Amino acid sequence: MTQNRFLDHAAPGIAHLQPYVPGKPVSELERELGIRDSVKLASNENPLGPGEAARQALRGELDALARYPDGGAYALREALAAHHGVSPACVTIGNGSNDVLDMIARVFLYPGRESLFSEHAFAVYPLSSMAAGAELRIAPARDFGHDLEAMAAMITPATGVVWIANPNNPTGTWLDEASLRGFLAQVPESVVVVVDEAYFEYVHPDHPDYPDSSRWLHEFPNLVVTRTFSKAHGLAALRIGYGLSHPDLADLLNRVRQPFNANSLAQAAAVAALGDQAHVARSVELNRAGLRQLGEGFERLGLRYIPSVGNFISVDTGRPASEVDLALLKQGVITRPVENYGLKGHLRVSVGLPEENARCLAALEAVL
Numbered sequence: 208m209t210q211n212r213f214l215d216h217a218a219p220g221i222a223h224l225q226p227y228v229p230g231k232p233v234s235e236l237e238r239e240l241g242i243r244d245s246v247k248l249a250s251n252e253n254p255l256g257p258g259e260a261a262r263q264a265l266r267g268e269l270d271a272l273a274r275y276p277d278g279g280a281y282a283l284r285e286a287l288a289a290h291h292g293v294s295p296a297c298v299t300i301g302n303g304s305n306d307v308l309d310m311i312a313r314v315f316l317y318p319g320r321e322s323l324f325s326e327h328a329f330a331v332y333p334l335s336s337m338a339a340g341a342e343l344r345i346a347p348a349r350d351f352g353h354d355l356e357a358m359a360a361m362i363t364p365a366t367g368v369v370w371i372a373n374p375n376n377p378t379g380t381w382l383d384e385a386s387l388r389g390f391l392a393q394v395p396e397s398v399v400v401v402v403d404e405a406y407f408e409y410v411h412p413d414h415p416d417y418p419d420s421s422r423w424l425h426e427f428p429n430l431v432v433t434r435t436f437s438k439a440h441g442l443a444a445l446r447i448g449y450g451l452s453h454p455d456l457a458d459l460l461n462r463v464r465q466p467f468n469a470n471s472l473a474q475a476a477a478v479a480a481l482g483d484q485a486h487v488a489r490s491v492e493l494n495r496a497g498l499r500q501l502g503e504g505f506e507r508l509g510l511r512y513i514p515s516v517g518n519f520i521s522v523d524t525g526r527p528a529s530e531v532d533l534a535l536l537k538q539g540v541i542t543r544p545v546e547n548y549g550l551k552g553h554l555r556v557s558v559g560l561p562e563e564n565a566r567c568l569a570a571l572e573a574v575l
Contacts, residue, residue, distance in 0.1 A: 219318065220340040245539035246566050248557040251376065251406075251519045253441035255493060257476065258486030261442060264479035268471050276471040283474045286481050287449055291421045296454035299461055302468045304405055304435040304448030309335045310460045311368060311431060311450075315399050316341035320367035325353045327378050327548050329403065332370040341367060351513050351550075352380030355390040362398060369394065372403040373420070374410055377545045377555040379515020381410060384418035391427050399456070401431045405448075406517040408439035408487050409494055414516060421451050428453040431460075436473075438518060439490050440480040447473035494518045497558035504568035508575065519557045521545055524575065528554050534574040540567050 214221075257265075280300040288295040301307035312335035316322055322336035326348040333343055344366070346358040352375055362369065371390075374381040387402070394400050402420040410417045420432045435448035447469055450460065480486070498515060505512045505522050512522040524531045528544035531554060535542055543555040556567060 218338070218340060220337045223337065242537075242539045245541060246559065246563045247541040248559050248563060248567055249541045249543040249555075250443070251438060251517065251555075251557045252443050253438060253490050253518070254559045254563065255441055255486070255490050257441040258480060258483040258489075260479040260483040260486070261440070261476040264475040265472055268475045271471060274471070276467050276469060276474060278467050280469050280474050283447075283449075283469070283478050286478045287451075290481055291451060293421070293424060293451060294454060297424060297451050297457055299450040299452070299457050299464065300469045300474075301433075301448045301450065301464075303437060303446040304403070304433040304450070305331050306446075306464075306468060307431075307433050307448060307450040307460065308332070308370075308401065308403070309338075310463050311399065311401055312336055312339045312341070313463050314459050315367045317367075319365065321363060321365045322368050322370070323358060323361055323366055324370040325358065325375070327351060327375065327550060328370060329372050329376050330548070336368070348378075348549075350380065351375075351378040353382060355382070355386055359390060359393050362394060366398050369398060369400045370403065371401065372405070373418075374406050374516045376405065376517060377519065377521050377543070377548055377550065377553075378513050379517045379519060379521065380513065381414070381417055381516050383414075383416040385416075387418055387420065388423065391423065391430060394429065396429045399429050399431060400427070401433065403433050405433070405435045406438055407434060409491055409518050410516045412491055413495070417516070424451060424453060428455070431456060436477045436480055439487050439494075440477070441486075441490065442473065442476055442480060445470070445473035445476055447477045493560075494558050497561070497564055500561060500564045501556060501558065501568070504564070504571075508568070508572055510571075510575075513553075519555050521550060521553045521555045523550075524552050524554055524571075526552060526575075528552050531571075531574055535567075535570050538570040538573065540570045542567070 284295045284298045316339035318340040320341045321344045322341040323344040324332045431452040433450045437443040532544045545553050545555045
């Protein structure tokens with residue numbers, strides 16, 4: 208492959224950057240292999256989709272599609288502020304929580320600064336950090352999760368941002384309240400700490416030691432907590448998420464936020480979804496049963512897996528994951544190889560409907 212002719216003119220951080228590779232869409236698989244009735248368990252989506260309240264809110268916005276959305280997302284920021292017991296000035300709205308993560312990198316990372324995260328961490332952390340020109344600092348994992356002692360020891364005067372996913376994607380591991388709070392207390396106030404809680408709703412009911420970091424904003428002014436409506440709320444296609452932080456941090460993030468980054472449909476659906484906790488409860492219960500179904504299935508197949516509290520499980524296939532993935536694709540089952548996360552031989556399997564989980568297990572048994 209020849210070198211890009213414009214590479215020498217690009218920002219320094221772009222040279223070694225590779226695009227984020229999302230889970231293969233159903234339409235792409237069926238188009239490429241001529242398969243019908245395929246099952247996608249690759250992108251940690253909610254198999255129930257959005258609740259009825261969000262669907263009604265979407266329908267109510269259709270007649271106003273010719274108008275730009277509220278650029279300040281007033282109604283959504285007010286709803287989120289009330290939900291979390293904070294000022295609206297603490298809220299930053301994003302085109303998915305990934306958008307907020309990218310804003311953080313653009314504001315606080317640049318050449319000469321360091322970005323610190325864990326081995327097996329979410330791919331967006333290094334992508335956004337490299338694009339900003341920062342140096343990557345990767346802490347070794349402990350039991351597939353964050354080693355907070357190692358991370359604390361790696362903070363230097365050049366550290367700009369520390370990224371922590373709780374629970375972590377793609378491993379599904381999590382940190383308890385005492386450990387995370389103790390870590391935050393050690394970090395200098397000049398270092399921004401991001402606690403990415405994209406899978407928060409799935410964990411909280413079953414693990415009382417799992418923290419709601421949004422309650423600590425008054426205690427740690429350098430803390431940013433990110434959440435999303437893409438997972439438990441089932442709004443992945445609308446791309447809507449948010450960050451919670453001290454107003455001074457939020458002010459800086461909103462300075463780089465793109466105009467109208469959250470569309471009207473997403474804003475209306477998110478407000479409705481936030482009030483529909485019954486749908487969240489149904490989604491969590493389905494996920495709880497699905498994790499159990501997949502875990503027991505992997506055990507029957509003699510496969511090791513990483514116990515997860517998210518809506519996915521990473522399983523060790525014992526062979527090159529790309530080969531297993533291709534074989535599963537030919538059977539119409541889409542999973543996610545995660546060897547690029549340093550997890551050799553692992554596939555990440557999202558929790559689907561019971562029949563989708565069963566189909567995945569049957570296909571995996573046939574392939575292996």
